[in-house]
Amino acid sequence: MKAGVLALQGDFREHARMLAACGATPVLVRHPEELDDVQALCIPGGESTSIAKLAVAYGLVEPIRVRARAGMPVFGTCAGMILLANRLDEDVPLLSLIDIEVRRNAYGRQVDSFEAEVQVTDVGPVRASFIRAPVVTAVGADVDVLAEHEGVPVLVRQRNVLAASFHPELAGDPRLHELALSLGN
Ligand code: GLN
Numbered sequence: 147m148k149a150g151v152l153a154l155q156g157d158f159r160e161h162a163r164m165l166a167a168c169g170a171t172p173v174l175v176r177h178p179e180e181l182d183d184v185q186a187l188c189i190p191g192g193e194s195t196s197i198a199k200l201a202v203a204y205g206l207v208e209p210i211r212v213r214a215r216a217g218m219p220v221f222g223t224c225a226g227m228i229l230l231a232n233r234l235d236e237d238v239p240l241l242s243l244i245d246i247e248v249r250r251n252a253y254g255r256q257v258d259s260f261e262a263e264v265q266v267t268d269v270g271p272v273r274a275s276f277i278r279a280p281v282v283t284a285v286g287a288d289v290d291v292l293a294e295h296e297g298v299p300v301l302v303r304q305r306n307v308l309a310a311s312f313h314p315e316l317a318g319d320p321r322l323h324e325l326a327l328s329l330g331n
Contacts, residue, residue, distance in 0.1 A: 149327060150175040150184030152210075154200040156192020156225055160315040164188075167320040168327055178209040186219040186327050189226030191277065191313050194250065197225055198240045207240060214243050219306045221326035227309035228280050235283070244304045245286030248311075252281035264293040264300055264312070269321050274300065274312035282311060306330060 151161040153174035162172035165188065173184050181187070187210065189197070201207050214220045220243060222230040229240045233247035251258075259277045266272050267290075274295070282299040285291060292308075293301035300311045301322070306329045314322040 148173050148184045149186040151188045155196045156190035157315060158190045161188040161190050164315050164320050164323040168324050178205050181209050181213060189222035189229055191224035194225035194228040211241055217306050219326050219329040222309045223313050223315060224279055227311055230309050244307045244309055245289050246282050246302055247284035248280040249283050250280050251278050253279055262295050264295050266293045266301060273317050275316050276312045279311045
């Protein structure tokens with residue numbers, strides 16, 4: 147299976163590595179035509195404002211939304227989660243593909259970045275790196291919370307769309323990418 151990674155900014159190479167570890171063929175997506183070729187898409191961590199500007203400039207927003215609405219699995223991590231959310235406290239949502247509200251950089255200065263073990267439904271314990279992570283402040287009725295950290299959702303899913311406030315692509319553990327790829331079945 148060919149699995150895409152939005153490769154405009156951020157840690158897209160790490161996602162590509164995880165997809166290869168799952169047995170998929172990673173494809174870096176920078177232009178709408180490249181999306182036609184893939185059966186899944188990861189949206190990496192990085193700087194959500196930069197990725198958003200570039201995605202608009204490259205004409206990728208509508209094509210991603212169309213594919214996701216047609217059932218293609220989409221997995222966003224950290225900045226990727228922000229781009230998938232349909233409610234942001236201060237910015238305009240970009241893709242609006244999952245019914246969550248997020249607040250950027252809201253874990254606070256002292257704990258800007260930290261690691262924790264989180265328990266993921268049907269997967270088990272997962273080592274999670276949070277790097278200036280968004281906080282999920284509300285979750286819609288159609289969204290499943292698959293993991294929490296200190297009572298706050300950190301891995302959420304709505305049908306074929308999966309979003310993590312942490313970085314599974316950095317941990318060398320492909321289980322959440324495997325989960326994401328399975329959401330199209
Ligand atoms: N703080 C970044 C943002 O708001 C997200 C950080 C990350 O992806 N590690 O876009």
